[in-house]
Amino acid sequence: MSAPSWRPRASLEAQRARAERLQRVRAFFAARGVLELDPPLLQPGANLDPGVQPFAVQPAGSGGEVRFLPTSPEHALKRAVAAYRCDVWALSPAFRAGERGRWHAEEFRMLEWYRLGWDERRLAAETLELLAELTGWEATRGEWLTWREAWQRAGLDPAAIGDGEGLTRDERLDLLYAERVEPLLGRGRWTVISEFPPERAAQARLRPDRDGRPTAARFEIYREGLELANGYHECTDAAELAARQQRELALHPGCQIDAVFHAMLAEGLPACAGVAVGFDRALALALGRPALAEVLW
Amino acid sequence: MTSIPIADVSKGTKLLIDGQPWLVLEVNFVKPGKGNAFYKCRVKNLITGNVLDKTFRGGEKVETADVTDVEVTFLYSDANGFVFMNQKDYEQVTVPARVVGDDKDFLLENMECALTLWNGEPIQVRLPNTVTMEIEYTEPAVKGDTQSRVMKPARMKGTGVTIQVPIFCGIGDKVQINTETREFRGRAEK
Numbered sequence: 001m002s003a004p005s006w007r008p009r010a011s012l013e014a015q016r017a018r019a020e021r022l023q024r025v026r027a028f029f030a031a032r033g034v035l036e037l038d039p040p041l042l043q044p045g046a047n048l049d050p051g052v053q054p055f056a057v058q059p060a061g062s063g064g065e066v067r068f069l070p071t072s073p074e075h076a077l078k079r080a081v082a083a084y085r086c087d088v089w090a091l092s093p094a095f096r097a098g099e100r101g102r103w104h105a106e107e108f109r110m111l112e113w114y115r116l117g118w119d120e121r122r123l124a125a126e127t128l129e130l131l132a133e134l135t136g137w138e139a140t141r142g143e144w145l146t147w148r149e150a151w152q153r154a155g156l157d158p159a160a161i162g163d164g165e166g167l168t169r170d171e172r173l174d175l176l177y178a179e180r181v182e183p184l185l186g187r188g189r190w191t192v193i194s195e196f197p198p199e200r201a202a203q204a205r206l207r208p209d210r211d212g213r214p215t216a217a218r219f220e221i222y223r224e225g226l227e228l229a230n231g232y233h234e235c236t237d238a239a240e241l242a243a244r245q246q247r248e249l250a251l252h253p254g255c256q257i258d259a260v261f262h263a264m265l266a267e268g269l270p271a272c273a274g275v276a277v278g279f280d281r282a283l284a285l286a287l288g289r290p291a292l293a294e295v296l297w
Numbered sequence: 298m299t300s301i302p303i304a305d306v307s308k309g310t311k312l313l314i315d316g317q318p319w320l321v322l323e324v325n326f327v328k329p330g331k332g333n334a335f336y337k338c339r340v341k342n343l344i345t346g347n348v349l350d351k352t353f354r355g356g357e358k359v360e361t362a363d364v365t366d367v368e369v370t371f372l373y374s375d376a377n378g379f380v381f382m383n384q385k386d387y388e389q390v391t392v393p394a395r396v397v398g399d400d401k402d403f404l405l406e407n408m409e410c411a412l413t414l415w416n417g418e419p420i421q422v423r424l425p426n427t428v429t430m431e432i433e434y435t436e437p438a439v440k441g442d443t444q445s446r447v448m449k450p451a452r453m454k455g456t457g458v459t460i461q462v463p464i465f466c467g468i469g470d471k472v473q474i475n476t477e478t479r480e481f482r483g484r485a486e487k
Contacts, residue, residue: 050332053355098304101325102325104326167354170333174332175327230331
């Protein structure tokens with residue numbers, strides 16, 4: 001057996017760029033009066049998001065209480081929003097089991113922030129400014145598409161897609177979206193996707209669209225085919241959120257509900273919008289690196 | 298039979314798919330931010346050489362194929378096939394002619410090769426990329442013209458395979474041959 005490669009994959013130049021961009025992010029939020037926080041990493045319960053598998057951790061040796069690593073700092077930051085009633089941000093480690101690929105890693109940094117009283121459109125506009133700060137690409141060079149319009153760009157109608165090829169409808173939608181739709185988004189400019197279908201709401205609130213159909217107040221921002229940001233006008237309905245979490249719990253074996261987070265929701269999350277940015281992805285894109293590993297570690 | 302999570306599959310993993318052994322050439326992780334994960338694998342059938350793309354769901358379990366590579370030395374051929382010796386334990390392995398295929402044309406005694414075993418049975422012989430062979434017969438050499446692109450057939454000693462060589466080559470010359478393309482690569486050092 002040869003010795004394991006101990007050198008970080010990221011070059012010294014990439015590490016310097018990372019440190020410098022982090023300073024820009026700090027200045028960005030300081031100028032806007034958003035408070036930097038350092039959320040804890042051992043959670044009493046799991047983040048339960050569709051298709052995202054958390055890590056469960058235990059004391060080494062004799063076992064003991066299982067805790068969960070955050071898949072994003074969402075639980076801690078929302079608790080902070082509810083407790084302090086102020087805007088908060090964090091660049092925090094996030095862990096997602098099994099996500100290993102060119103643009104995925106099991107451990108990465110999530111840049112997440114919350115704005116009290118904002119909706120998702122206002123936050124999407126601010127996210128573009130943050131991304132512009134990170135990458136140096138103009139915030140104003142962007143386009144806004146609904147989720148349905150994004151599919152149309154690929155010549156596909158999501159309503160016409162059923163199950164098949166051994167996959168459920170939901171799985172086929174995800175595979176087609178990743179393979180056919182995403183590569184067309186954000187080419188030479190920012191693409192903001194909004195108005196997601198209700199079944200893809202995740203933590204977003206629902207509201208009627210122009211035609212009166214329920215739609216999720218969620219957005220995503222793409223650049224060069226890569227998803228860089230995912231934001232919501234947050235759902236604050238504790239019962240609705242609990243129901244969504246129970247549905248997801250069934251799909252996350254070995255996980256448990258974060259009771260502390262739900263205690264906060266039951267008391268009331270104030271109206272707010274929140275967004276998570278893949279800091280490493282944005283950095284890799286800005287530096288013209290062909291894979292996440294080259295800017296991570 | 299061993300099952301592993303699809304997340305543990307990487308380039309070089311050997312999988313059992315529909316009862317056949319496949320080598321994973323490439324893995325691509327595909328996933329929208331919050332949605333189902335997929336692994337798109339490019340796989341090569343270790344018996345037929347067919348290459349295709351397979352999509353696996355995240356969280357799926359896959360079966361690995363018991364495929365191992367061993368270093369062997371070619372000894373001789375007989376009516377049962379081609380006999381190799383495992384360089385580790387000196388055991389002899391007989392490989393059927395259909396597995397060796399056209400590679401028999403370059404198999405010389407004492408040549409070191411890699412042998413792929415599936416459930417202990419030989420399924421593939423991999424020759425060195427280049428072999429050195431001696432010309433047993435060819436038309437007389439054209440002297441002096443060492444830059445020529447003009448080729449002529451030459452029969453090789455040992456296996457009798459005919460290879461196109463430049464006209465400056467003569468009987469008894471040792472030449473290097475690419476076993477993949479079956480083409481002349483150069484004259485070997487004397």
